[in-house]
Amino acid sequence: MTEPLLSVRDLVVEFPTRRGTLRAIDKVSFDIAEGEVLGMVGESGAGKSITGSAIIGLIEPPGRIAGGEIWLRGHRIDNLPREKLRRIRGKRIGMVFQDPLTSLNPLYTVADQLIETIRTHIDVGEKEARRRAIALLDRVGIPAAARRIDDYPHHFSGGMRQRVVIALALCAEPELVIADEPTTALDVSVQAQIIDVLKEICAERGASVMLITHDMGVIAETADRVAVLYAGRLAEIGPVRDVIKHAEHPYTAGLMGSIPTLTQTSKRLVQIPGSMPRLNAIPPGCAFNPRCEQAFERCRTERPEPLARGGGRQVACWLYDRAEARHD
Amino acid sequence: MAETDPTIDTSQIKPRSRLYRMWDSDIAYSFRTSPVAMLAGLVSVIIIAAAVLAPWLAPYNPYDPGQLNLMDGFTPPMEPNQFTGNVYWLGADNQGRDVFSTILYGARISLFVGFMAVLFAMTLGITLGLIAGWRGGWLDSLLMRVADVQLSFPSILIALLIFGVARGFIPPAYRETMAIWVLIVAIGLSDWVQYARVVRGATMVEKSKEYVQAARVIGSHPVKILVRHILPNVMGPVLVIATIGLALAIIAEATLSFLGVGVPPTQPSLGTLIRIGQGFLFSGEWWILLFPSVTLLALALSVNLLGDWLRDALNPRLR
Amino acid sequence: MTDVLLKVEGLTRYFDVSKPWLNRVIERSEKQFLTATADVSFEIRRGETFALVGESGSGKSTIAKMIVGLLEPSAGRIDFDGQEMNFHSDAAMRTLRRRFQMIFQDPFASLNPRWRVGDIIAEPIRTFGLLRGPAVMREVGRLLDVVGLSASDVGKFPHEFSGGQRQRIAIARALSSRPEFIVCDEPTSALDVSVQAQILNLMRDLQDEFGLTYLLISHDLSVVRHMSNRIGVLYLGRLVEQADGKKLFTEPQHPYSRMLLDAVPDLELSGRRRRQVEGEIPNPINPPPGCAFHPRCPLAFDRCRVELPQPVPTPGGQAACFALKPGG
Numbered sequence: 019m020t021e022p023l024l025s026v027r028d029l030v031v032e033f034p035t036r037r038g039t040l041r042a043i044d045k046v047s048f049d050i051a052e053g054e055v056l057g058m059v060g061e062s063g064a065g066k067s068i069t070g071s072a073i074i075g076l077i078e079p080p081g082r083i084a085g086g087e088i089w090l091r092g093h094r095i096d097n098l099p100r101e102k103l104r105r106i107r108g109k110r111i112g113m114v115f116q117d118p119l120t121s122l123n124p125l126y127t128v129a130d131q132l133i134e135t136i137r138t139h140i141d142v143g144e145k146e147a148r149r150r151a152i153a154l155l156d157r158v159g160i161p162a163a164a165r166r167i168d169d170y171p172h173h174f175s176g177g178m179r180q181r182v183v184i185a186l187a188l189c190a191e192p193e194l195v196i197a198d199e200p201t202t203a204l205d206v207s208v209q210a211q212i213i214d215v216l217k218e219i220c221a222e223r224g225a226s227v228m229l230i231t232h233d234m235g236v237i238a239e240t241a242d243r244v245a246v247l248y249a250g251r252l253a254e255i256g257p258v259r260d261v262i263k264h265a266e267h268p269y270t271a272g273l274m275g276s277i278p279t280l281t282q283t284s285k286r287l288v289q290i291p292g293s294m295p296r297l298n299a300i301p302p303g304c305a306f307n308p309r310c311e312q313a314f315e316r317c318r319t320e321r322p323e324p325l326a327r328g329g330g331r332q333v334a335c336w337l338y339d340r341a342e343a344r345h346d
Numbered sequence: 347m348a349e350t351d352p353t354i355d356t357s358q359i360k361p362r363s364r365l366y367r368m369w370d371s372d373i374a375y376s377f378r379t380s381p382v383a384m385l386a387g388l389v390s391v392i393i394i395a396a397a398v399l400a401p402w403l404a405p406y407n408p409y410d411p412g413q414l415n416l417m418d419g420f421t422p423p424m425e426p427n428q429f430t431g432n433v434y435w436l437g438a439d440n441q442g443r444d445v446f447s448t449i450l451y452g453a454r455i456s457l458f459v460g461f462m463a464v465l466f467a468m469t470l471g472i473t474l475g476l477i478a479g480w481r482g483g484w485l486d487s488l489l490m491r492v493a494d495v496q497l498s499f500p501s502i503l504i505a506l507l508i509f510g511v512a513r514g515f516i517p518p519a520y521r522e523t524m525a526i527w528v529l530i531v532a533i534g535l536s537d538w539v540q541y542a543r544v545v546r547g548a549t550m551v552e553k554s555k556e557y558v559q560a561a562r563v564i565g566s567h568p569v570k571i572l573v574r575h576i577l578p579n580v581m582g583p584v585l586v587i588a589t590i591g592l593a594l595a596i597i598a599e600a601t602l603s604f605l606g607v608g609v610p611p612t613q614p615s616l617g618t619l620i621r622i623g624q625g626f627l628f629s630g631e632w633w634i635l636l637f638p639s640v641t642l643l644a645l646a647l648s649v650n651l652l653g654d655w656l657r658d659a660l661n662p663r664l665r
Numbered sequence: 666m667t668d669v670l671l672k673v674e675g676l677t678r679y680f681d682v683s684k685p686w687l688n689r690v691i692e693r694s695e696k697q698f699l700t701a702t703a704d705v706s707f708e709i710r711r712g713e714t715f716a717l718v719g720e721s722g723s724g725k726s727t728i729a730k731m732i733v734g735l736l737e738p739s740a741g742r743i744d745f746d747g748q749e750m751n752f753h754s755d756a757a758m759r760t761l762r763r764r765f766q767m768i769f770q771d772p773f774a775s776l777n778p779r780w781r782v783g784d785i786i787a788e789p790i791r792t793f794g795l796l797r798g799p800a801v802m803r804e805v806g807r808l809l810d811v812v813g814l815s816a817s818d819v820g821k822f823p824h825e826f827s828g829g830q831r832q833r834i835a836i837a838r839a840l841s842s843r844p845e846f847i848v849c850d851e852p853t854s855a856l857d858v859s860v861q862a863q864i865l866n867l868m869r870d871l872q873d874e875f876g877l878t879y880l881l882i883s884h885d886l887s888v889v890r891h892m893s894n895r896i897g898v899l900y901l902g903r904l905v906e907q908a909d910g911k912k913l914f915t916e917p918q919h920p921y922s923r924m925l926l927d928a929v930p931d932l933e934l935s936g937r938r939r940r941q942v943e944g945e946i947p948n949p950i951n952p953p954p955g956c957a958f959h960p961r962c963p964l965a966f967d968r969c970r971v972e973l974p975q976p977v978p979t980p981g982g983q984a985a986c987f988a989l990k991p992g993g
Contacts, residue, residue, distance in 0.1 A: 557776055
């Protein structure tokens with residue numbers, strides 16, 4: 019097997035508070051292959067955004083990476099000095115955030131920001147950088163890019179701004195793009211456009227994508243594989259089709275059932291009782307066990323590690339442990 | 347019917363006493379872990395307690411002419427008077443009053459004026475701020491323009507102006523007794539703008555929140571919404587301004603008294619004491635000026651530091 | 666008697682978005698108005714759920730606020746149970762107000778953080794003087810039980826609860842005046858999907874139990890389909906289509922309704938591609954002339970650019986589009 023582009027091993031992120039240390043990410047491991055789109059889903063507080071921040075080294079203090087390793091193409095990046103990490107960010111890892119307004123500086127034109135980013139990371143002249151910037155804006159679907167490049171961010175509508183942000187994330191030709199809720203702030207009719215642009219342009223350039231979202235629909239349309247986080251732990255990871263159609267972890271199954279769809283016929287939605295525990299009250303054993311209808315003794319005492327299930331799937335659930343196979 | 351939430355077992359949460367909850371709150375924790383706040387708090391508490399308990403703590407009553415002996419005038423600290431042999435810890439002033447006692451009584455007056463002025467400014471500012479923020483429109487514009495105009499003058503000038511005007515209206519017979527109240531109103535009126543502005547802004551934010559809309563949907567009276575819903579939610583920043591405002595009011599009172607327009611010399615505040623003392627600085631009687639000044643500085647500084655700490659502790663962004 | 670509980674006729678609302686007076690005089694600019702809602706009419710029958718869908722700027726929240734009296738209509742009338750709502754007359758409204766309630770979008774803003782849960786839920790009971798003394802808290806306990814919380818929660822503060830639990834508290838407050846009609850403004854859009862399912866199920870259960878009538882405001886077509894009997898589709902402040910719940914999804918008539926349906930992500934992985942939607946919602950201060958949707962509409966012709974289409978009957982309701990033949 020070829021080396022993955024990004025490899026996260028046993029990542030632990032902790033936030034010390036005066037009432038004890040909270041583990042926001044607890045031993046999460048996953049890989050992102052070259053050119054792959056990995057979706058990362060979970061409820062708010064499950065740790066999906068913090069995982070993204072950890073990879074680019076932007077955990078807000080006093081939070082810190084307390085364990086594990088992050089490898090980018092065979093080089094460890096979680097313990098790099100800040101300056102080196104800053105160079106990786108932007109150059110090798112691009113970022114797209116939820117709110118396009120916060121990722122663009124309102125005081126500079128789009129051209130200023132694109133050209134500066136290109137020239138910081140790639141050794142080209144001003145003219146060439148501008149040419150590239152216009153080509154990129156054109157590619158992300160901004161009409162009359164050559165003229166609009168000199169506009170300020172507030173001249174663009176929400177959807178157009180997010181396109182600019184995508185252009186900005188991709189202008190240094192990164193190997194990995196981390197997109198954190200890129201469509202959440204947009205209207206439904208615009209969401210589809212943005213997802214398509216992001217997916218196509220990354221595919222064109224061979225960039226891998228880590229797509230962080232709470233929206234299963236976006237994942238289903240975009241991702242190759244999906245990782246499901248629950249209370250800072252990996253519940254399930256695998257090819258998107260398998261996970262969505264045949265979820266194995268009871269949490270994923272419940273999550274899928276709870277989403278109303280346009281073709282649904284039953285009157286009631288499947289519902290998981292209760293809510294995700296707060297980080298200071300994660301139960302022993304499997305974090306999901308109090309809400310799980312299939313939980314048994316072992317789930318309450320012993321934490322399940324992700325088990326390989328074939329076809330690239332892993333499920334952290336004792337139901338699938340051979341020793342525990344009770345039926346057939 | 348809907349299931350109860352199994353992840354939160356309500357029976358497990360023990361009811362804690364009010365006292366414990368206060369001790370365990372984030373504010374209390376922030377106080378316990380901030381040495382500056384603790385020190386400032388300690389100094390403030392000592393000075394305030396000493397001022398409140400002045401009639402019991404002070405060795406002399408400086409207001410009682412019967413206890414005064416002019417022979418004691420200018421007694422240096424910790425030295426026996428050459429005529430009477432009396433020893434004063436912090437010396438005695440020109441009239442033979444014990445400086446320590448005058449400081450206690452002076453701080454008492456300074457603090458009384460400060461607290462009352464802040465209370466007055468706060469009440470006025472909160473009321474106007476709530477109304478301006480809630481009603482908006484021309485009333486808001488009017489109140490805020492008045493505030494702008496007032497802010498463009500130094501507040502001590504405003505206080506002087508108000509003080510002068512008020513004295514013109516009060517018959518001479520009542521001037522002595524009314525002076526302290528005139529002072530309070532003058533300082534309070536010069537300081538309401540801060541409260542009004544902050545409360546107005548916070549009210550406009552809270553007004554648009556959905557809990558206020560929910561109260562409006564059921565037809566709650568605006569006054570009830572303002573007092574019961576919005577007021578408790580805007581008090582955080584008000585407390586910060588009030589604390590810092592207390593320090594400012596004490597200084598304002600001292601300034602006015604120093605200028606000779608404050609409380610009458612028969613009931614000296616810290617400012618009056620400093621005014622009296624500065625006349626003797628160059629003739630060598632330094633204690634008459636120094637000790638009241640140090641007390642005023644310590645009081646104003648520690649209250650101010652408390653205010654700074656409170657502002658940081660209440661600011662959720664810095665937590 | 667008719668079974669129409671709420672009737673809205675020609676409801677219109679402008680917002681004055683002009684610059685301050687002094688700026689207008691100096692810059693010689695005109696007063697500017699934003700039309701949030703224009704000539705909207707619909708009826709809600711007793712016991713049904715009527716949904717209003719639309720993207721940002723469609724005016725759906727403005728309509729909700731006008732119905733509950735948070736905003737005054739610029740024109741049009743609202744009849745509740747055959748009686749015209751006149752929010753200027755306290756006496757007339759006093760009895761009416763008790764009969765309708767509202768559930769808000771953000772459960773973190775809709776509960777006063779300084780109030781205890783018991784007082785929050787009791788507020789309508791006390792305001793309307795429905796009960797007195799210890800009976801108030803007994804009723805609050807019962808309501809907490811009804812929405813799936815515990816009667817022992819009365820003494821707690823909102824911050825001790827999760828988002829979903831807070832929304833349950835907000836629902837309990839809405840129920841406490843024993844209303845017949847509840848306006849639900851995006852009741853689940855701030856919640857995670859698994860919690861959304863709980864709240865939607867709860868809302869359905871309560872509707873069955875208490876015979877409630879809902880006006881559901883939402884941007885999420887899946888939620889709307891799951892919950893509603895009839896649906897109104899809003900675009901830039903105008904109702905472009907009204908239809909029975911099922912019909913809108915099987916036979917959308919207005920091109921905008923079709924576009925919205927196409928934009929819903931495909932969770933079934935049926936391979937259906939989202940159709941690319943052209944453009945974004947125009948600025949509501951200067952909406953396009955004629956049919957506001959014409960710049961994005963694949964069917965638009967000359968007439969659409971100059972004339973405002975009036976609603977014509979369709980198999981499932983009515984739609985305002987020149988491309989439709991009258992009578993379907």
